[in-house]
Amino acid sequence: MAQVEFKNLKKSFGDVEVVKQFDLTVNDGEFLVLLGPSGCGKSTILRMLAGLEDITSGDVIVGNRIVNDVDAKDRDLAMVFQSYALYPHMTVYENIAFALKLKGMKKPDIDAEVRKAAKMLELEPLLDRKPKELSGGQRQRVAMGRAMVRTPKVFLFDEPLSNLDAKLRGTMRDEIKALHNALGTTTIYVTHDQIEAMTLANRVVILKDGYIEQVGTPEDVFRHPANEFVAQFIGNPSMNLLDGKIERHGEEYLVKVGNETITLPQRFHDKIRSGQAVRVGIRPTDIYLRTNHIDHQQVQSFNVKIEDKELLGANMLLKAYLGGQKLLVETNVVDIQSDVVDIVWDLNELHLFDKDNGRSLATLD
Ligand SMILES: Nc1ncnc2c1ncn2[C@@H]1O[C@H](COP(=O)(O)OP(=O)(O)OP(=O)(O)O)[C@@H](O)[C@H]1O
C-alpha cells in the first residue's frame, strides 16, 4: 500500500493543455474518485500515474518515490479498464495467472493466488472459460482478479463499470467496495457517474476542463459545493439556480427573482451586499408542496404554475416557474390535480452563489 502524490502536474497534447496544475495527495488506503464530465482529463491523469502517458511537467510520487521516469511495469500499480483488456485466447485462470507467471512465481504458489482471488470474486466455476464465453460483469470480475493477484501498491480503475447494465453496475459497485474494505489498498477510481462516486469514495475530486473544482467527502461536495459547477454537477435532478439581485430593507436582506422575493436567513447577511448579482440555489428535493410539508423551521412559500409533470416512480418531478425562471420540484405527492400549487422551502436549505464568478457565498449549516 502507498500514498500517492501529484505535484503541480500538467499535461499538454501539442498546444492544448488538458491537465492544468493538478495538486493532490491520496492517502494510504484511501478510496479516491476522480469525477467530471467527458474530456475533463480524468483518464489522462490516471494514465500519467500508471506510466502509460508522459508527463509534461510536475511530479508523480508513489510511496516516497518520484515515478515520472519509472517504467509502467515497475510502478507496482494495477489498472482495470472499461474495456477489460483480457487476453482472448487465454482462459480465466490463465488470464489471472499471467502476471504472476511473468514474475517467475512457482506453479503451486500461482495456483493458490489464483484460487484465492477467484473465490473472493466468485469466479471459481468459470476458471476454464475463455473471455468470449463470459458476460460483461464476469469479464470485469476477471479483470479485477488479474489486478488483485499482483498485490499492487495502488489500484487504478478507469470507468470499469460503464459497459454494464444498471442492475449489474449496482452489484459490481458493492463488490468493489467490499474488495476495498477487505484489502485496504489505496484506490484511484475514475468515473463520470456521480452515484458511483458518492457510494464508493472516501473523497471525491471534481474536475472540469483540467482543473480541480473541489475536493471533499461525498457529503461535503453535496452539502457544501464550492461553486455553481459542483452544485449542479452533484445531485440528480440538478440543483435549481435562480438569478436575482440582493436588496437590503433595514435589517432584512432579500433576493429579487423577477417579481418574486426570496428572504435570506441571518447566516447569509455578513457575506452579501445590497445590489449584488447572485444565484439562489435550492435542490428540487428540498422543495415541498405546502399541503404536504411537515415541521420545517423557517419556511417561505410561493404560488407557482406547473408547466409539466414527469413521473419518476415513487416521486413526481414538477416543472414550474418562479419569477419567470424555471424551477424543478421533486415531490412524493403523485396525484396532483391542479395546475397551480403552493410550494414551500426551508430557508436552511438555500445556497447562494456570486453570479459573477460562480463561487459559493454560503452553503448549508
Ligand atoms: N492522445 C491524445 N492526443 C490529443 N488529445 C488527447 C489525447 N488523449 C486525450 N486527449 C484530449 O485530452 C482531453 C482529456 O481527455 P481524457 O481522456 O483524459 O478525458 P476524460 O475525462 O477521461 O473523458 P471521458 O469521460 O470521456 O473518458 C480531451 O479533450 C481529449 O480529447
Ligand SMILES: [Mg+2]
Ligand atoms: Mg476517460
